[in-house]
Amino acid sequence: MQLVDSFPEEAKKALTNSASAVISEIGHDVVTEVVHSVLIGENLRNSTELLTRKRLLTLNAASIRMMLEGSAKDPHFTSELHQNAKERLLQARVPKTEKWILEWVLGLTDKAFQNVLRDDTSNLTKYQEEFSEVIDKAADEFTKDYGELKGTITLGGVTTEIDWKMLSNLMTVIGSQTLAIRGSDKSTFGKLFEKLVLGSLLCILGFKQVTVGEVGKHVFWLSDRDKRESDATVLLGEGKGVRFDIGFIGRGNSEISLDKVSRFDREIQINGIKHFMATIIVVDRIGAASGISQQAEKIDGHIVQMSNPYWPKAVAEILHQRFGYEDDILHLEGTELQTVIKQRLERVDFAKLVEKGFAE
Numbered sequence: 001m002q003l004v005d006s007f008p009e010e011a012k013k014a015l016t017n018s019a020s021a022v023i024s025e026i027g028h029d030v031v032t033e034v035v036h037s038v039l040i041g042e043n044l045r046n047s048t049e050l051l052t053r054k055r056l057l058t059l060n061a062a063s064i065r066m067m068l069e070g071s072a073k074d075p076h077f078t079s080e081l082h083q084n085a086k087e088r089l090l091q092a093r094v095p096k097t098e099k100w101i102l103e104w105v106l107g108l109t110d111k112a113f114q115n116v117l118r119d120d121t122s123n124l125t126k127y128q129e130e131f132s133e134v135i136d137k138a139a140d141e142f143t144k145d146y147g148e149l150k151g152t153i154t155l156g157g158v159t160t161e162i163d164w165k166m167l168s169n170l171m172t173v174i175g176s177q178t179l180a181i182r183g184s185d186k187s188t189f190g191k192l193f194e195k196l197v198l199g200s201l202l203c204i205l206g207f208k209q210v211t212v213g214e215v216g217k218h219v220f221w222l223s224d225r226d227k228r229e230s231d232a233t234v235l236l237g238e239g240k241g242v243r244f245d246i247g248f249i250g251r252g253n254s255e256i257s258l259d260k261v262s263r264f265d266r267e268i269q270i271n272g273i274k275h276f277m278a279t280i281i282v283v284d285r286i287g288a289a290s291g292i293s294q295q296a297e298k299i300d301g302h303i304v305q306m307s308n309p310y311w312p313k314a315v316a317e318i319l320h321q322r323f324g325y326e327d328d329i330l331h332l333e334g335t336e337l338q339t340v341i342k343q344r345l346e347r348v349d350f351a352k353l354v355e356k357g358f359a360e
Contacts, residue, residue: 003084004101006069011062014055015097022192023350026051031196031350038197039204039345040338041309043284044248048189056181063104063173068153072160081169082106082135086128090121100180104173106131109180135172139164190248192354195222198232198246198282199353201312204344205319206327207234209352222353230279236323239276246282248306278322280304280315313337 013021023031034047070077085105088094094102103113106128117123142149142164149164202220203209210219217237223230230243279301286305302318304311312329319325332340 002098003070003081003088003105004066004098006073007066007101008062011058011065012097014058014062015100020351020354022051022188023354028350032345032348034193035196035200035348035350036342036345038193038306039201039312039341041307041311043307044189044193044197048185048193051189052182052185055185056178059177059181060174063101063177064170065155066101067166067170067173068155068160069158071166072158078166078169082128082132086124089124104176104180105169107172107176109176109183111180111183112176135165135168139168142168194231194246194248196350196353197306198222198244200345200348200350201315202232202234202244203348204312204341205316205325205329236319236325240323241276242278242280242319242322244280244282248284278302278318280318282306282311282315310337312341 030051034044034051037047038044070081074080082105085102089099089102089106100110103109108116113119117127149162149167152159152161154160199209199220199222207218207220208216210216210221212221212223214221216235218235220232220234222232231246232244233241234244235241280303281301282304283306285307286303304314304318308314310333313332316325316327316329320330329337329340
């Protein structure tokens with residue numbers, strides 16, 4: 001029996017956090033709620049923290065099940081836990097999701113595996129031996145300091161004995177798991193919701209999503225990340241357009257924001273047609289003393305802060321001033337504006353925003 005066989009199959013879905021998997025897992029209504037909150041000026045992290053916490057609780061519970069069931073089925077489960085995890089990790093072509101669980105058992109994450117072991121599996125045996133010794137010593141110290149831990153836990157009708165060693169291993173798994181998932185979610189949710197928020201904004205403003213590089217009037221595409229041309233390109237016809245770059249970057253990262261305003265040329269060729277491009281940089285917020293707005297002006301660009309509760313209208317006003325763009329949003333205020341944003345958001349196809357060909 002493999003070590004991770006006791007890890008519930010249903011919970012393994014929470015190990016995958018690709019864009020399509022996240023949308024499917026949390027559902028259209030929740031995605032709509034998160035995107036809408038950002039569009040009315042709320043902090044993305046406030047919303048995604050709840051999603052991360054739910055994912056963590058699911059995986060924490062699955063880890064408890066794995067440890068308890070494994071111990072109940074095999075009296076040597078705890079004593080051989082680290083050795084079995086190491087031997088499996090040394091095998092070829094271990095599935096990524098299984099690899100994560102095995103790393104957590106050894107108190108590692110993917111990043112720690114790279115940094116501590118330097119991606120060299122020959123270092124794994126020495127690490128495992130030292131790690132096992134740390135766990136054993138810790139269990140002995142806990143017994144001396146706090147007293148003997150002895151008892152049983154019943155889960156799903158199966159009763160398992162627990163002690164400090166078993167509990168120390170369980171805490172190690174959950175601790176490593178928390179570090180890994182939080183790091184993973186920060187990256188995944190950031191990239192996913194940058195795409196969903198920006199794509200939703202452009203749909204709400206009346207632009208039609210097309211395949212990458214397709215020329216048209218009042219169309220947009222979400223750009224190829226590998227080419228890093230911009231996060232979105234909007235074409236308004238007659239060789240005019242706007243490049244958008246979005247980032248959930250706060251005022252403490254002004255140097256990152258500043259890098260965004262120096263990235264783009266004013267003229268680009270799209271399907272052989274020369275387009276004169278304006279630039280709109282969307283960030284969470286910038287500090288009062290920041291010179292980023294002045295830097296943006298030098299490249300014919302604009303800065304929009306998502307901390308502004310009416311920032312979608314601010315984007316519309318820039319488009320109106322630069323290109324004569326017209327939409328009812330330009331004439332709405334307060335709750336009326338927020339109501340229209342919510343109504344139009346309900347019609348956005350989130351799956352299409354992350355679909356290959358429409359967004360890379």
